[in-house]
Amino acid sequence: MAERKGDLARAFTEDGALKTHVGGQALIEGIMMRGKHNWSVAVREPNGGIYVEEHDLPGPKGGADWLRWPLVRGCRAMVESLVLGYKALEIAALHAFGEEEPDEHARQPRAAGEPVPPPAAPGEPTPRSMVAGEPAPPSIAPVDGPAGDGGSSADSRNEGAGDERPSAGAKSGSAGGGNEGTVPSQPLSTSPSFSWKDDFGRPDTMIDALGAQRALEVVEEPEPRSEKKSFMDEEVEFGKREMAVSMALGLVLGVVLFIAAPAYLTNLVVGEYDSNTLLWNVVDGLLRVGVFVLYLWLIGRMSDIKRMFGYHGAEHKAIHCYEHGLPLTPENARSFPRLHVRCGTAFLIMVMIIAIFVYTVTPINGLIELWGVPDGAPKLLLVILARILLMPVIAGVSYEITVKWAGSRPENPLVKVVLWPGMQMQYLTTNEPDDGQIECAIAAMERVLERERAEEKRAVAGASGRASAAA
Secondary structure, three states: OOOHHHHHHHHOOOOOOOHHHHHHEOOOEEEEEEOOOEEEEEEEEOOOOOEEEEEOHHHHHHHHHHHHOOOOHHHHHHHHHHHHHHHHHHHHHHHHHHOOOOOOOHOOOOOOOOOOOOOOOOOOEEEEEEEEEEOOOOOOOOOOOOOOOHHHHHHHHHHHHHHOOOOOOOOOOOOOOOOOOOOOOOOOOOOOOOOOHHHOOHHHHHHHHHHHOOOOEEEEOOOOOOOOOOOOOOOOOOOHHHHHHHHHHHHHHHHHHHHHHHHHHHHHOOHHHHHOOOHHHHHHHHHHHHHHHHHHHHOOOOOOHHHHHHHHHHOOOOOHHHOOOOOOHHHHHHHOOOOOOOOOHHHHHHHHHHHHHHHHOOHHHHHHHOOOOOOHHEEEEEEEHHHHHOHHHHHHHHHHHHHHHHHHHHOOHHHHHHHHHHHHHHHHOOOOOOOHHHHHHHHHHHHHHHHHHHHHHHHHHHHHHHHHHHH
């Protein structure tokens, strides 16, 4: 307990002097960092390396100044966070679980003694032996060269292959021979024992002499290799459907767990909504917070979520390190607490607390009387629908209090009181990270800081140019 109090006290008292606006989000084996101009994702890949990807922030442009108004900017921030979080999770899933390309020779099992073909060049047809019972292709190309001129035909095939044909049982090594992975034919024989007069009725001897293949082959185009691409590439469909379904199910689950279920339980405990509105909203809010805490505690027992909470702690440590003006290294970041006063967890708790006040002052009782809504399920459904529709208002108010006011005044005693519940929740949503997780946080943050430094230099150069032109 003493350690927790120490972390909490340090998060309030050791807030750095630089007060950065950079924030982040823990991902699957990675971290997303967001700055003024761009956002970046750093993911630990299965081979141990760190994959980093960055994109510009969308942001309102032109005549969209109203999106920066108080209350409205909170709703916009919530929507943007959901969209960027979805994209960042997609990138993380693509690279955290992406398998390394297997060896070409190990893709298909081969029988003992079967020759192993060399890898085909990109775009080169891949031959395949026809299996028994498979229908023949529409047409088979005849052997090159005029009938009756076996010598010239064989010579032309050898010249096109660029090498001698391998003998039976030898490994095929010619990329242009067109017989890789099949039963190799016998080498071209021009011995005096063969003659058109004596051997015309001996098919095996003729096939060997003409250099033709014994097995019927079908040439088909190889399947394109799957490559890791950005979610911005429209051709990539990896996991998009699954991610969309999971996001939709997550929203439905959130509504059921944190709105519908508490409202239903409150109706059972307190009674109808309009019978005691204040008590109903207080009990509903406390149940909502309790469900949220229980939910975080339960998922925190899962190994994958534990890892993600470790990345959450790494994100806080990296931001602490930068705000204190120290070089971004795992050694420097490791010494800071895993809690941070500007964490999004505090925002979520503030949303639930403010929801109690917003729901209480909303005249839902007037709507019940005006429309004559009967008791039971219809009245409960109206209350639940009103709570869903009021979510943007609650998000806007919470953003102004938590981010704009409390986030810039962490030393204020009243701010400590307001942020205390959210700071306590960070003990559930953060874990002590290892150095590898801190390295991911630093890699993502450095990419954002590099962009901001470049934009600052560009702004200074532009101001200098305008001053020179005016002079």
